[in-house]
Amino acid sequence: MILTRALTKRFGARQVLTGLDLTVEPGSVTLMIGANGAGKTTTMRLLAGLAEADSGDVVIAGHDLRTARRAALASLSFLPQAPRFHPRLTTEQVLAFHAQLRGRERTEVPGALERWGLLDSARTPTGKLSGGLRQRLALAIFELADTPVRLLDEPGLSLDPEWRERLQSFLLAEARRGGTVLVATHLLGEWEDRASRCILVEHGRCRGDISPERLRDTFLGVERFPGLPREPFAACG
16 A cells, blocks of 8 residues: 655755655556656655655555654555666666666576567667667566565656567556556556546646546647546555
């Protein structure tokens, strides 16, 4: 489970989060949507422990991020918008390094390379990979982490439709086995009838839920959230 209460964050004079309350249940894929600057990426970074909230609480898989930080961070894996790797290390070397960090066996690396279509690029320096291949390497690392909570910030932007479909299938399978999955995305149309929840973030707060069955109806309005119809919204929590 992911739980936040009254989460706030300011960068200089700009108040980004203004008391965000959020609950994401195990066994679900939850989408978090909102206009640029609404606070989605900041929320993800706070959940992943990459930034510290000014006030409020974050609980990851039952562990308070302030008082049990190590246990909380060990329970999650995070895929940022633009993952970066050492440009001179090969795809296989990077994956093996991260597998070791997570305590996984080196023998699991070839299977991860194959599942994410990276066998032909295993010995290619990551600096020479296309954007899509870099994203698939990040997903291979993300999969090997094997944590109960998974956070993804715009994971499909560099992927072609086939690999976005494979990513969805992977995340849905993780949810079916009890995982908690939170995805910040603009690609709403592809998730219709597949996500468990879709939460709108506006002005640094959770505004409410959009029905997962009518995401295509809202897809064209994704960049103008203030004009979205209010009827389908329910309170977050």
